[in-house]
Amino acid sequence: VAATAIGLLLILFFVPKTHYRDPSARMDWIGGLLLGGGLTALTYGIGQGTDWGWTSAGTLGCVIGGLAAIALFVVSQKRIAQPLVHLAMLGRRKVWTVILATALTGGALFGTGIISSLLVLYPAIPTISDGLGMTATHAAVIGLPASILILAVGFGTGVLLRKVDARLPLILGGLISTAGYLAQAAYHYTDAELIWWGALFAIGFGMIVAVIPILMMRAVSAEEQAIASGVQWMLIGVVTTLVTTLTYVILARDGKVLEGTQFYLDQGYKNAFYFAAGTVFLGTLAGLLIPRLKPAGDVEAA
Template sequence: MTSTAASPRHGAGGSGFGVRLVLMLISLLWSAQLMSVIGLLAGNAQAEIAVHFQTTQIAWFSLVTALVGSFITPFVLKAADLYGKKRVMVALTVLGLAGDLIAALATDYSTLLVGRAVAGFYAPIVALVYAIARDVFPSRLVGPASGFIGGGIGLVALGGPFLSGWLLDGHGFRGVLWFLVAATALSLVLLLVFVPESPVRGERTPVDWLGGLLLGGGLTTALYGIGKGTEWGWSSGRTFAFIGGGLLALVLFVIVESKVSHPLYELSMLTRRPVWTVFLTTAILAGTAFSAGTVNQLLGLMPKIPTVSDGLGFTATKLALIGAPASVLIVVVSVAAGALARRFDTRILLAAGALSSAAGHALLSWFHHTVTQLMIVGLLSAIGIGLIAALVPVLVIEVVSPEEQARANGMQGMLQGVLLSLVTQLIFVVLAQNGTVMQGTRFYLDAGYTHAFLLAAGFFLAGLLSIALIPRVKRLDEAETGQAVV
């Protein structure tokens, strides 16, 4: 990396955050956590959207955003190196705002999906937020600033469900979509007014367009085939063609990346055992943790219709109240995990999180019929999710050098997005096995929810087993001096 201007991080005086830095910090916090808000609100709105538009394809309401985000991430990181992180962040926010507007104004489901796809351009902004924080804050404040930005997930976990309840119960899914428009517009204003451009630039090298197209196209094609497997039949030629074609494109991507002079992703990083095992494990666990909530949202908000739908028919506000203790626990556990990672082997802590999540979702497969069951069993799952959310970035820090951090974050985030999309798609496939279509809308029976919870538990167990592959690495407190830790 090269710098085209003097970085402010070394020249600022004082011992704390001034007004300018506080406003910058708030602006970056809002940009980073907006994706979490979007995911939570959209997840809660999908049940009402499915009924309103009478669609059996509600899975794509969330999937299309994740797929677009995964597809463009490598190109975004390259553009940020060449043209500046703030410029790219502003461009992504403008595109996200355009997508939100299209979705809010949509009168049919196809147009709504187009809007959600365009809004997916906003997804990679999280990686750029942490990168620009390292560039524009004084060196003594980079750690506290990054911690504050990451800790904002606690505010989303605590307040997001109640915001969702207020919007959905009072204004319907349109209220949610218009709130996303306002929230993204505010993010754009904050970026333009309070966030300076990063002085750091990367070397100008050719863009690996072929690699990016093979990666994004392969992932999209394979996941589309998995989603259509139930409709087309798992032995159908079309199903095999899409899944097989997507996998072939991914193989070609690996070949291309190994031969081009300037690949989108440095796959050589994955030849080191500590790196590839951490990426694999964190992608499985975090991808599952962030997708498994789909089952709870559909279970709680889908209507109760005898022989047709075994949803619990809660209001969004009631669902928020049920989940409030678990949300508080996630925040507490996340904070504690950050402190424990300085004293204990991160692999052991992550294994505890994986085991707790697996046990919680396995129990939810049997005990998900009453408010009491959801609240009590949800606490066990919350412990695991809190540990996973806090420890994934710690593990990445522990296995790469500071110079590799940004690229490693991008690669891990892409893999996590792939697993999130895959698990989400499989959840809807499992639900559909025990689903009923009535008046154009797919509803789900209790067996579907049971099997979906078990599917999530199985992925958490897979993540638990993969932890055994990770070799011993230096702890977080040993990796803070800027040294390579592998």
Template sequence: MSTSAPPTPAAPAAAPDGRLGGRLTLVLLAMLWPAQMLTVAGVFTALTQASIAQHFHTTQIAWFTLTYSLVVTCVTPFVARAGDLFGRRRIMLFILAAGVLGDLLVVMAPNYETMLVGRGLAGLYGPMAALVYASARDVFPPRHVGLATGAIGSAAGIVLVTCPLLGGWLLDHFGFRGALWALTAGVALGFVLVLCFVPKIPPTETNVSFDWLGGVLLGASATAMIYAIGQGGTWGWTDPKLFGLLGLSVVLAVLFVLAELRAAEPLLDVRMLARRDVASVLVSTAVGQGAFFAAGTMIVFVALYPHIPGVSDGLGWTGTHNAVVGLPAGVLILLVGLAAGVLTRKMDPRIPWRVGLAVTALGMVGQGLYHHNETQIILFGCLTNLGAGLVLACGGILLLGVVSPKEQGVASGMSIMLVNLVNTIAAQIMFSALNSDSRVLNGTSFYLDGALRSAYFAMAGCMAFALLLSVFIPKVLRPDQIESGTAVSA
């Protein structure tokens, strides 16, 4: 008996009175969830890190996150180009299916090494956000592009509200594998939503080549740098091996730039980066968002690690208690993100972006100093997320304002790749700070209060650096001023 694929949804149109309309609302919801799978994975895997480290007796728990982030960084530009060539909806379905297989390998892994392999495969769905952002201006009418893009970015608030509660409950009642099974189900749900509601978007290119050499050079450069940072505390920051690895990373980065200049279809459009508006937006948003995502895992070491005098200054909370304490900050980031979509239609998007960076940095300093009880964590978590709501929502809006519809796919891929690259580097910086005051017990690393403080300060420094970079962003278009794409009228 022959079978046929389900019909591809038609491109929706806005309601006659200018409202979003029922079909566009469904499309927005279908794009929100899979776009946030990188954040979902970050929440669920962060919640399980303490249990996984103690279960497998490993001091290398940092690579549980780093393996995933490195894969996302390396494959994002290839995924973005495949979307241009084969159609973004088709590639969305492919990477989500691959991600489900990776998560299944993680949840059923008999040892830590197998789990890391699964994490690498699961990273294939990390670039989903690049495809979704690139598709937003094609799916939504011009007046709704800013609202949709802001909602997609700020949907991290929904993740930060609901996922810790669910993950904490699962962790408390079913262990780390229960939470990882929920993550697998979440990716599978994303596949169903895309299949049923996301319309077909015509390919933007008919002949796209893939820059394999650039991918190898970039991946090798990033890996050498991240490994060097991670070994700094062990080898010593003046060790020749450390400088050798950093030097190798720089040489590979230079070779990468030279290869990109010669490539017909470069991994990173270096010439596009020569434009001040594009380069300043990409770099500032990558540092700001990447550092925030890295810092989001700090609550695990503060709240979920046990309190062992002289060994670990964690609070020893249950997953559920940690989620309840974090609820106000999660709600706040969602509300602020939604408000940012409206604000940027009426003011220069650079203003809320800079305010968000400054407030987030201040909140992280507060978290470094005051993280010893529920009241402190709620107050300074809310301060951090007050700024982070603006940071998450405005990044995509800034990018829309400096590139054309034809450049959107490449620019979105570059943005997601850089965010994940910075996220990986910032996470390794954070772990290096944590290791400055750590203790090993039964094969597992635990962290004292000085380590927790240093890690928060390091992340605050990254946010301050992003704020400094934002000074170089020139005036950008507001969302209601941008040119929309093809699917709206298809």
């Protein structure tokens, strides 16, 4: 709540207003309800699949119902005069490749943060749990260098993006993040290992987070930025939910339940880090499909 309140104040007093307005625009309420309801049902069903059972009526009902609503949304967008999402825009190579690459890389980065959290905070119980048993304060202190690096690299990347191809930080950041995940899979047993390899991962993380919105701004016109960015972050959220759910499934395969609590063994943590590395790497490969985008000067002029 505090962080959100501070963010709101920063937006109100420091972020400049958008001058472009389309006086003829109308809200597509039907499309919004179909898309929002469909994605909510789909992600909720997937998120509950482990607890409910993947073939349970509740899981299948949410997933099938969500997919049906999304299909109806696509149909509605082709027939309405002022659609919520212009499907022709999403069909352009610049747009769908940016969405694919950023959804995979962003979803993987945001959805797998639970691995490190569980690893450092869960207790060490022989044959039951291979957590490191840190206090929350200890975990926060050793995570501070990575947090500072994310901010610094993100800011630096933003400055450099005025002069460099926006695809470069995505691809380079994806490769660095992949290496960071692989290193953490092998070395995650001491404070020093967590700090050093967490810092490597943080460099890639900062680059990717900084470039995600810039890529979309350079892929579409000024009039399309709001809708395109909305679709981009919506799909990043969906992939994040999927990745988070799959991460828990992977962890649990090498875990034990003690008195109703799920614990995780070292092999589970390793496999989860490998899964995270693979997902980010797929997003990096998708980044190679992105064609050359508009330079920064054209975006700022628009």
